[in-house]
Each structure stands twice: as structure tokens, then as C-alpha cells.
Amino acid sequence: MAKRIIIAGGGTGGHIFPAIAIANALKQQDAAHQILFVGANGKMEMEKVPQAGYDIKGLDIAGFNRSSLIKNIGLPFKLAKSFFQVRSIINDFKPDAVVGVGGYSSFPVLRYAQAKGIPTFIHESNSFAGKSNILLGKNVTKAFVAIDGMEKFFPANRVVITGNPVRPSIVKAEDVPKAEALRFFGLSEGKLTVLAVGGSLGARSINEALEERLSDFVKKDMQLIWQTGKTEMDRWKKQASGKAGIWVNDFITQMEMAYAAADIVVSRSGAMAVAELCVVKKPSVFVPYPFAAEDHQTVNAKKLVDKNAALMVKDSEAKEKMVDAIFALADNRTQQQQLKGNIEKLAIVDADQRIADEILKSI
Incomplete structure (x- = not known):
């Protein structure tokens, strides 16, 4: 009825x-x-x-x-x-x-x-x-x-x-061919690709940490899909202008493409971001938003860190430590596989x- x-x-x-x-x-x-x-x-x-x-x-x-x-x-x-x-x-x-x-x-x-x-x-x-x-x-x-x-x-x-x-399109993200996903962002095959997301308004700490080290991504021949959020979007776009292998915009409408293209993800640790990353099985570096009610984003991230299913960098330390944590993970294939295997177990x-x-x- x-x-x-x-x-x-x-x-x-x-x-x-x-x-x-x-x-x-x-x-x-x-x-x-x-x-x-x-x-x-x-x-x-x-x-x-x-x-x-x-x-x-x-x-x-x-x-x-x-x-x-x-x-x-x-x-x-x-x-x-x-x-x-x-x-x-x-x-x-x-x-x-x-x-x-x-x-x-x-x-x-x-x-x-x-x-x-x-x-x-x-x-x-x-x-x-x-x-x-x-x-x-x-x-x-x-x-x-x-x-x-x-x-x-x-x-x-x-x-x-x-x-x-989790949105049905995200559940089906692993069915998207990686080559097709990389083409969607105008990026090349065969290069390690990092996805950085900070929510619809953006994450200042993540954006500022990336801003200072964009040239290091180019030197390391790594690619970056950078969702900046709406706040100060023009500033971040200007910094990325002319740098090879860096896609930047305030919002990604087809997140399944972003997940399919990414080898490593850096993200806030809101409940839905965590749920999606478990489903798409990506090695992740979480930068919890410290002003969330009862600091629940840190609690969310720690649940995964304690299971060796993700890494975490404090928001206050993002400028000093976040990009180095990404680069260290990029250089450690064994750790990537461990994180991937453990985060997959938490998917619903x-x-x-x-x-x-x-x-x-x-x-």
C-alpha cells in the first residue's frame, strides 16, 4: 500500500x-x-x-x-x-x-x-x-x-x-574506465593523480597548502584534480594557471569521474566524504574541519586511522605537513595497497x- x-x-x-x-x-x-x-x-x-x-x-x-x-x-x-x-x-x-x-x-x-x-x-x-x-x-x-x-x-x-x-553514481565509479576519467579532466594516462576536495565552500587549509606547493606537483610529474570550492576560487585558479597537469575548478559535477581518475584523495572527513571514499576504495589523507560540531570530523577520521584505513593531518598543520604526506604516500605503493584494502572493508x-x-x- x-x-x-x-x-x-x-x-x-x-x-x-x-x-x-x-x-x-x-x-x-x-x-x-x-x-x-x-x-x-x-x-x-x-x-x-x-x-x-x-x-x-x-x-x-x-x-x-x-x-x-x-x-x-x-x-x-x-x-x-x-x-x-x-x-x-x-x-x-x-x-x-x-x-x-x-x-x-x-x-x-x-x-x-x-x-x-x-x-x-x-x-x-x-x-x-x-x-x-x-x-x-x-x-x-x-x-x-x-x-x-x-x-x-x-x-x-x-x-x-x-x-x-551513497549516491548510485559513486557506487558505480569503479566501472568508469580510468583512461576515460582522466580524459574528462584533460589529464594524461600513466601519471599518479591526486584528487583534492574540500566541500562546496572549499577548505582554506587544504587550498593554501596546495597553493604553496603546486610547482612541486609539476616537478614530480604528478597530476592534480583540485576542487577549490566557491570561496576565493579566482585566487586558486590564478595560482594554477599555466601549470601542466593541474585541473582546477570550484565544483566537480561528476564526482564518479574524479574518483575514477584519482590514485590518492585528500579530503575533509565529513560523514559522506568518508562513506564515499570507503565505497570507491581510495588511499586517503583526511584533513578534518576542526570547527565541526563536537569536532566530529576528527572523530570520523580517527575511526579509519585506527584501522589503518586512512591517514590524517590536523587542519592546523596542513600547510607544513599535508603535501609531504601526499608525496610520501605517492612514493609508497605498499602503503597505498594497505590503505586501499582496509578502507574497502568498511564500505556499505x-x-x-x-x-x-x-x-x-x-x-
Whole structure:
């Protein structure tokens, strides 16, 4: 029987892409399921979700601004307004279930659904649960998590280990011929290729570390696929101008091509980046974003480092150590194979289907 399901949350690709993957998995089970997304006005979900073919309603809500307390003056009013908007959306749509994927827009939606007795589910992608999810987790039907040990955040009898949903195109990245992927970026075959990604806004520490050593990549006859993010893109492009074997842009639309072309990846360690790198089995150097809530990116990276499945360089030490760590790994084929073999063991490729199954059998 067809169900009506709301998926709430967003703010970053790390929340939006798993949400879309879950929606797709639900529709695969039964195309008659009706799915409505709820996000925050002005955030990237308002663009990405319609592109994926789903309807979305926007809330006038903002998160707590840690850097500028004065910007939080209007927060109680926005929160109150969002609860009225949520009430209207839920009462109109009459969902059989509400799924929260993280991001501050998920909180009022799930809170109201819980008050109405509607089954609620959360997906916690990180190894350290966010505050909203911890609060909501006390009353959810199921809490879907990426790794074991999450009972310290959620009631043990409601925790289901599913892994993190990865975009289908990423799962199929290993089917892309490497030669084709290198051509996509205008690069040559037979040269070691490094992929550097810092998220949609970029990672200053990664970008600045690369900026200072671009000529060393050229001297070593290594290639670089450099996703800079939007912040100061012109600066990074200027530095790379005229240097052979370096592709640079603010965003990579076809990440499966980037993964297929890369021999080594340097990346932030958000939950989705980690999940994707496990699936594509790449030797990786993580530079955790140090200001993530509860420093969860460092926790994410350490889980892999402890299993000899990745390397890690602190953000504060990136300028001094990151590129040398890349070059040392590039020169050590044995270590590359060890990291590749160990990270592959952590891959989960069907998390979206596991989550869809659990939702549908619980409602």
C-alpha cells in the first residue's frame, strides 16, 4: 500500500544527498509512495531537491550562529514561525512517517510529528550525534546510524546500523574506465593523480597548502584534480594557471569521474566524504574541519586511522605537513595497497535500501 512520507533536513550536501538516496530507495520499493521534502529557505536543498525530481517546502528558519551572538536575536521568532509552517505542512500532507536527515530544519518537523503520534525516524551520519538528533532520538521509532557504538546517544533498542547512503553514481565509479576519467579532466594516462576536495565552500587549509606547493606537483610529474570550492576560487585558479597537469575548478559535477581518475584523495572527513571514499576504495589523507560540531570530523577520521584505513593531518598543520604526506604516500605503493584494502572493508553500498526497508516495515 502506498505511503506518504516527509523527509526533513538539509543545509549541506552531506545531509541532502543521503536524503535523496533514501527517497529514491523508497520509490524503488513502490513508485506510488508520495514523498515531500521540507528544508530551510535559502539553503541548497531548495535547489538540489527539485533537481532530483521531488517537491520541497521551505521553512523560514535559521540555526544558532556561534560566531556572532547578535545575529541570534531573531532566532526565537524564526523558530516560532517555523512551527506554524510545520503544523500547516503536516496537517495538509498527512504523512504516514517523517524522516529527519539532520540540519536545523529537521528539528521542528520531527518534534511536531512526534507530538501528533506520527512515526518518526532519524538518520545520523556522523560518529558523534548532533544535538537535535539526540533530543529527537528519545522518541523516534528508529535511529539509523553509520557505525556501531551509537547507543550512547540513542535508546539501544531503537538503533539500527545501516551505514550512510551513497549516491548510485559513486557506487558505480569503479566501472568508469580510468583512461576515460582522466580524459574528462584533460589529464594524461600513466601519471599518479591526486584528487583534492574540500566541500562546496572549499577548505582554506587544504587550498593554501596546495597553493604553496603546486610547482612541486609539476616537478614530480604528478597530476592534480583540485576542487577549490566557491570561496576565493579566482585566487586558486590564478595560482594554477599555466601549470601542466593541474585541473582546477570550484565544483566537480561528476564526482564518479574524479574518483575514477584519482590514485590518492585528500579530503575533509565529513560523514559522506568518508562513506564515499570507503565505497570507491581510495588511499586517503583526511584533513578534518576542526570547527565541526563536537569536532566530529576528527572523530570520523580517527575511526579509519585506527584501522589503518586512512591517514590524517590536523587542519592546523596542513600547510607544513599535508603535501609531504601526499608525496610520501605517492612514493609508497605498499602503503597505498594497505590503505586501499582496509578502507574497502568498511564500505556499505546498500544503506539507502536498508533504511527504506526499515521505514516501510515500521509504518
